[in-house]
Amino acid sequence: MVKFIHTADIHLGVAPDAGRPWSKKRQREIWDSFAEVIAAAKREKPDFLFITGDLFHAQPLKKELAEVDALFREIPETKVLLIIGNHDFLRPKSYYLTFPWAENIYIFKREEADYFDFPEKNAAVYGLSYWHREIRERLYDGLHPLEDDRINILLAHGGDETHIPFAAKRLLQNGFDYVAAGHIHRGGWLAEGRAVMAGSLTPTDCNDVGLHGYWMGTLTKAGAQVQFYPIYHCEYCHETYEVHPGTTERELLRWAERLIAERPQYQYFRLFLKGRKDPDIVYDLSAIDELDRIVDVTEQLVPDYDYEKLCEEYAGSLLEAYIRRMERKPQDMRTKKALEYGVNALLGHKF
Ligand SMILES: [Mn+2]
Structure with a gap:
């Protein structure tokens, strides 16, 4: 059994409602929301924390990576799996690639599908990161897990026309047991109990209506028990x-x-x-x-x-x-x- 927390589209660094008096406060609250996820991980001790893209709103500074790295070091028992999305996409000089990350961080560094195997958990986690602002190719469609017996999890970012279009149903048919997705800021199940769009952790724009938060649950080969946990900052x-x-x-x-x-x-x-x-x-x-x-x-x-x-x-x-x-x-x-x-x-x- 695998226990996990899943979040996406945190957009650290963004200052929503530019020009309004509370804009700075909202910028800080976005960091606080992320710290809340880390606090949940500290409490719940999941095996994995999946971050499925757009952790930062733009290319992060080294000091910003130092901030998130310090947070990840607070949860050494949780393995943090991170794919990079279209907002903070990788380029040759990205600090993402060279930063001396804590040992519990696993970053997908290529735009081709890759995986991390965790035999002790009988789980394998697949994913890829953006090296471009837009990717129109359906990069996930041809992806099949290598070992059927593992709990096979796909971390995906996209789902619209210009950001790796995909249909969750197809990916599940390819053999994945669970798809943890990001990019679309309005979250929800893409396939009940088997594929979820996290939604932005907290709204980053005044048109991101409705509740936002993260997802937590357990996963076995037989199915998932996953729930949404709202964060009430905004x-x-x-x-x-x-x-x-x-x-x-x-x-x-x-x-x-x-x-x-x-x-x-x-x-x-x-x-x-x-x-x-x-x-x-x-x-x-x-x-x-x-x-x-x-x-x-x-x-x-x-x-x-x-x-x-x-x-x-x-x-x-x-x-x-x-x-x-x-x-x-x-x-x-x-x-x-x-x-x-x-x-x-x-x-x-x-x-
Ligand atoms: Mn995105």
Whole structure:
């Protein structure tokens, strides 16, 4: 039996929400999240820690490798298996290649599939590292484990068109017992109980919504028992407010303030205003924008025009002619949009 922890896409070094007051704090929290995984390993003493790519957001400095190496030295009983992803991909001068790593670190250093054999655990771990920013070839498809009797684990990074496309099902058919993948920041099972996309350890971008964390479990030739463990340093939430023509600025501000007050401290918000608004009102959203934990606020409002009234007001003008003309067309979504955009343009509103 093999016990393991699996994480990916930690993106150490990134400072999310650039320009916002909490950006530095979030950068530090990403390191803290990684230290939390190490703490879990210290407690749980898994045989392996799988890191399936993008440990760093960009090419790491030597001192940054010294930081992670020191963390790995805290868990000498756990073997750390590391593949390098597309963000911090290997190049001839990468410190990854020359750093004097602790003995429990196993790095896949080639872009061709390789493996580490652990006969004492009856396990073999396969993988490869990126030497390019993009790899379009399906490098995992032709890969078969060498010894059927071993618990064969594949560490993979990619899964989209420009980063080693693969289908988990195919890799399992090739004979792997478990696929631990990285790259796609939204994690989840790729094949229930047999292949998992770790998801980023903690969100690195305000569009990485939902919970993030690491995976831990046990693996035998007969199957896996693996669970997701969330890390609550940061969760991005996208929230929508339904605006109507009577909505006031104060009402919008109250809504944002309520979110900040009522929701957990670790949540950060992107706000979206949807619906219809009075065409004469321009909301000043700077007060909302200045609130803590509000990443940004986006207006996606359509003006609530009274076209009859506009025709009266602008009788004899191009605007009236345009509205009348559009009224003669079939009244589908497209006509309505065209009418709205045309009127916006003619009235000089910016939407
Ligand atoms: Mn990646």
